[in-house]
Amino acid sequence: MTSKAYKNPGQTLLFILIALFMLSFLVIPVVKVFYVAFIDVNTGNLTLVNFLDFFNTSLFQESFFNSFYVAGMSVIVATIISLPLAYFTTRFEFKGSVIIQSLGFVPLIMPPFVGAVAMQLLFGSNGSVNLLMDEYFGFTIPFMEGLNGVIFVQSIHYFPFILINLSTSLNNIDRSMEESAQNLGSHGMRLFRRIVFPLAMPGYVAGASLVFLKVFDDLGTPLLLNVNNMLAPQAYLRISSIGIDDPMGYVIAVILVVFSLFAMWVASLALKGKDYSTVQKGGGGLAKRKMRFWEKVIAYTIVIIILLAVLSPHLGLTLLSFGSIWSYSVLPDGFTPEHYVSIFEETPEFMVNTLIYASMAATIDIILGTAIAYLVLRSKIRFRHWLDYTAMAALAVPGLVLGIGYLRTFLGMSIPFGDMPLATWWVMLVIALSIRRLPYALRACTSALHQVSRSLEEAAENLGANKTKTIYRIVVPLMSGGILAGFVTSFATAAVELSATIMLVSSESDAPLSYGIYVYMQSAAGRGAGAALGMVAVVIVATGTYFSHRIIEKGRRERSLENNS
Amino acid sequence: MPPLQTHSVGIELKNIDLSYGNTRVIKDVSLSIKQGEFFAFLGPSGCGKSTLLRLIAGFEHCQKGQVFLGDEEVSALPPWKRQVGMVFQNYALWPHMTIYKNVAFGLEERKLPKNEINQRVKDVLELVGLQDYAERRPNQLSGGQQQRVALARTLVIEPKVLLLDEPLSNLDATLRVHMRQELLELQRKLSLTTIFVTHDQEEANTTADRIAVLKDGIVQQIGAPMELYDHPDNLFVAQFLGSANVIQGTLSKQSNYTLFDDGKGMQISLQSSDIEGSKSIVLRPQNLALCEAESNTADLQGQVKIREFLGNIVRYEIQVGRQQLIVDEMYSFDNVPAETGSTVGLTINNDKIIIM
Numbered sequence: 001m002t003s004k005a006y007k008n009p010g011q012t013l014l015f016i017l018i019a020l021f022m023l024s025f026l027v028i029p030v031v032k033v034f035y036v037a038f039i040d041v042n043t044g045n046l047t048l049v050n051f052l053d054f055f056n057t058s059l060f061q062e063s064f065f066n067s068f069y070v071a072g073m074s075v076i077v078a079t080i081i082s083l084p085l086a087y088f089t090t091r092f093e094f095k096g097s098v099i100i101q102s103l104g105f106v107p108l109i110m111p112p113f114v115g116a117v118a119m120q121l122l123f124g125s126n127g128s129v130n131l132l133m134d135e136y137f138g139f140t141i142p143f144m145e146g147l148n149g150v151i152f153v154q155s156i157h158y159f160p161f162i163l164i165n166l167s168t169s170l171n172n173i174d175r176s177m178e179e180s181a182q183n184l185g186s187h188g189m190r191l192f193r194r195i196v197f198p199l200a201m202p203g204y205v206a207g208a209s210l211v212f213l214k215v216f217d218d219l220g221t222p223l224l225l226n227v228n229n230m231l232a233p234q235a236y237l238r239i240s241s242i243g244i245d246d247p248m249g250y251v252i253a254v255i256l257v258v259f260s261l262f263a264m265w266v267a268s269l270a271l272k273g274k275d276y277s278t279v280q281k282g283g284g285g286l287a288k289r290k291m292r293f294w295e296k297v298i299a300y301t302i303v304i305i306i307l308l309a310v311l312s313p314h315l316g317l318t319l320l321s322f323g324s325i326w327s328y329s330v331l332p333d334g335f336t337p338e339h340y341v342s343i344f345e346e347t348p349e350f351m352v353n354t355l356i357y358a359s360m361a362a363t364i365d366i367i368l369g370t371a372i373a374y375l376v377l378r379s380k381i382r383f384r385h386w387l388d389y390t391a392m393a394a395l396a397v398p399g400l401v402l403g404i405g406y407l408r409t410f411l412g413m414s415i416p417f418g419d420m421p422l423a424t425w426w427v428m429l430v431i432a433l434s435i436r437r438l439p440y441a442l443r444a445c446t447s448a449l450h451q452v453s454r455s456l457e458e459a460a461e462n463l464g465a466n467k468t469k470t471i472y473r474i475v476v477p478l479m480s481g482g483i484l485a486g487f488v489t490s491f492a493t494a495a496v497e498l499s500a501t502i503m504l505v506s507s508e509s510d511a512p513l514s515y516g517i518y519v520y521m522q523s524a525a526g527r528g529a530g531a532a533l534g535m536v537a538v539v540i541v542a543t544g545t546y547f548s549h550r551i552i553e554k555g556r557r558e559r560s561l562e563n564n565s
Numbered sequence: 566m567p568p569l570q571t572h573s574v575g576i577e578l579k580n581i582d583l584s585y586g587n588t589r590v591i592k593d594v595s596l597s598i599k600q601g602e603f604f605a606f607l608g609p610s611g612c613g614k615s616t617l618l619r620l621i622a623g624f625e626h627c628q629k630g631q632v633f634l635g636d637e638e639v640s641a642l643p644p645w646k647r648q649v650g651m652v653f654q655n656y657a658l659w660p661h662m663t664i665y666k667n668v669a670f671g672l673e674e675r676k677l678p679k680n681e682i683n684q685r686v687k688d689v690l691e692l693v694g695l696q697d698y699a700e701r702r703p704n705q706l707s708g709g710q711q712q713r714v715a716l717a718r719t720l721v722i723e724p725k726v727l728l729l730d731e732p733l734s735n736l737d738a739t740l741r742v743h744m745r746q747e748l749l750e751l752q753r754k755l756s757l758t759t760i761f762v763t764h765d766q767e768e769a770n771t772t773a774d775r776i777a778v779l780k781d782g783i784v785q786q787i788g789a790p791m792e793l794y795d796h797p798d799n800l801f802v803a804q805f806l807g808s809a810n811v812i813q814g815t816l817s818k819q820s821n822y823t824l825f826d827d828g829k830g831m832q833i834s835l836q837s838s839d840i841e842g843s844k845s846i847v848l849r850p851q852n853l854a855l856c857e858a859e860s861n862t863a864d865l866q867g868q869v870k871i872r873e874f875l876g877n878i879v880r881y882e883i884q885v886g887r888q889q890l891i892v893d894e895m896y897s898f899d900n901v902p903a904e905t906g907s908t909v910g911l912t913i914n915n916d917k918i919i920i921m
Binding site for chain 1: 622623624643644645646647648649650651653654655657659660661670671674675718719722
């Protein structure tokens with residue numbers, strides 16, 4: 001006779017519901033995009049002809065090359081920015097390290113497309129910097145010409161991914177790694193090349209491939225800089241101007257996903273089996289020494305130059321949002337609060353919609369995140385790991401691709417109890433945002449649940465609480481810090497998502513902030529208001545980032561207190 | 566032909582003084598270690614033993630004093646020019662290199678020809694019994710194997726001296742005993758001057774020719790293990806090496822013996838000596854023995870508080886007056902031990918009392 005184990009029907013039901021959600025709103029739309037890319041429009045047969053067309057069209061060839069070039073160059077420029085900063089903080093006792101640490105997250109609180117136009121006013125051919133240089137030195141630098149502009153904006157925006165990863169892996173090298181090499185006769189550059197560099201490499205590659213992925217997929221920045229000969233803008237333009245049936249948009253979507261997967265694969269390859277963090281209790285990090293005077297001068301000069309570059313989008317955006325007219329001049333002609341007044345009076349729906357959409361998306365994320373984390377770590381349902389894998393796979397799906405997938409999948413369907421098209425209903429935008437941000441919320445929830453000891457639940461069950469009661473009274477309260485941090489992160493980043501939004505928004509009254517910024521920035525007259533909206537976005541993301549940081553820190557402190565007592 | 570040559574030299578430290586900021590970590594330490602000697606730095610954590618070792622390797626800098634390897638003063642040499650082999654507590658094997666690469670590293674730095682590197686790596690891996698593991702990565706080896714690799718990596722450069730920083734502390738108990746025997750055997754075979762840093766007196770006692778006991782950055786005593794055990798210079802050494810009953814009291818000269826009185830009702834007669842006044846005496850637990858309470862050979866009387874059976878011995882804690890004394894008795898087959906709570910007599914082996 002086989003023994004009967006207690007099976008939990010509630011868990012199975014939950015599993016099925018989540019699986020259906022993921023299937024409907026992630027798997028099917030993406031599969032649909034792939035399917036259309038491989039279908040002959042006329043015959044309906046499977047074919048590679050769309051890809052042949054793509055690579056035989058010179059505009060697409062150029063776009064493909066440009067996307068690749070911009071992503072690659074952004075990685076290089078971001079590396080050039082990160083290397084000296086990482087070097088100063090990990091090798092020296094450097095007071096400027098505090099500045100460098102804040103440099104590591106300041107760019108991340110502003111989505112790159114928000115600052116793009118402001119950067120053009122500062123660094124463009126008629127921007128402040130070039131006007132000044134022309135006047136005093138008689139030459140200009142084409143920072144923002146064509147692809148240069150995209151590379152410049154993206155690399156000062158995304159370099160923190162490299163900086164953070166590189167500094168972390170450098171800090172995780174135990175001093176004994178270096179000392180044992182010295183003990184065996186090695187020092188200086190040779191030691192760096194043979195020991196320090198290889199040990200820091202996995203962290204660097206992980207950061208660099210993330211930068212590549214982000215830049216390669218990005219739609220907003222090239223669009224706002226009016227650089228259209230890249231892959232993501234081409235896909236958007238094809239779908240929005242030629243129509244939902246044009247296969248080229250789908251081909252580009254497939255290419256974007258494939259390269260995202262490739263970048264993620266490179267990152268995981270770099271990290272797999274190479275947990276080189278070797279720090280032992282007590283003695284951590286490489287040996288640091290004090291800087292000599294001239295070293296300090298050089299270090300501070302470099303740090304300040306980078307700081308200025310990093311702060312320039314924020315500075316430019318602030319000037320633009322308060323400036324009356326700013327054209328062919330170093331600074332705006334005058335300053336006025338008028339743009340802020342106008343966005344709050346004329347288009348408050350952008351902000352209201354954003355708050356509604358982002359909070360709904362974040363709520364869905366933490367519910368899904370908690371449920372998936374619980375099922376994966378605590379249930380014994382077969383295939384439960386697939387929920388985790390599927391949710392995380394959303395990382396490789398650019399917002400643009402998800403948007404195209406929704407348009408295509410839900411084409412011709414109407415909203416329940418109405419006759420509006422389903423695909424462009426605002427609820428679909430909320431779902432798209434939640435799918436896009438789910439990976440981050442899920443990781444936050446999973447790590448929170450990891451820290452809840454199993455025995456705490458068993459104690460509750462032993463005292464008579466059933467599974468549901470236990471989750472409700474024990475697990476969720478203990479996870480609350482992590483869940484809250486996940487909520488805030490999802491909220492802040494969903495608030496400024498542009499690429500999925502731009503595909504799915506059908507009317508301005510349904511549109512969120514990011515769409516508003518895009519629309520305003522299209523015309524020279526709207527830039528001031530667009531910048532003011534951008535400032536609102538920056539405030540939302542900055543506040544969100546600050547609180548999630550505080551929540552995580554608080555949780556960490558409390559746990560360390562528990563461990564000490 | 567032995568696979569490794571050694572050019573072992575002695576080590577001398579002269580008046581070493583080392584501070585971190587305002588904290589003086591090493592206080593005027595001088596000691597000299599003979600060529601081929603197995604020497605241990607023993608002391609509690611924070612006593613400065615590891616700092617002293619790192620100073621010899623060149624990773625610390627002293628404000629005063631000199632370090633000699635053989636006749637050469639090395640105080641000003643950077644670590645990579647000292648030709649000193651050090652095995653780190655965490656082994657510090659580089660995770661991105663294979664075992665072969667790890668071991669070959671030092672030879673490559675010395676720009677030896679490829680075939681010689683090959684041969685020497687092969688030989689040293691054979692010496693530590695890991696010839697089949699050359700292509701593995703450090704994280705694929707057990708703790709004991711990693712330890713051997715760390716040793717091989719150090720020995721292959723034919724260092725002048727070998728420095729071991731708590732090398733056994735990351736191993737489990739059985740392996741620790743095995744590895745310390747292996748270490749000792751290897752050291753004897755190569756007759757390589759070795760310093761072994763440990764906080765474990767058993768490790769130091771079983772391996773070292775001589776031990777320097779350190780506390781608070783000061784050398785308390787230097788000597789062979791048994792010498793330190795039998796003739797400790799101070800209470801710290803007496804208590805750090807083995808268990809000891811330390812009793813404070815006064816000594817006074819009687820007609821043909823010396824009387825010890827702890828002032829709380831315990832009196833012990835000792836062999837006649839000229840020492841008088843306020844002193845401490847140290848009684849090793851095995852120099853006390855139980856007897857019948859009423860026996861006329863009993864020097865003291867007390868009550869059994871705790872009895873622990875440790876296999877080869879039975880350890881008692883006996884309440885005598887206001888003192889608790891530890892007594893170890895050999896256990897042999899079918900012994901009937903004293904019951905907890907019973908009153909017993911104690912005999913003291915008078916000539917093995919240490920007076921401080």
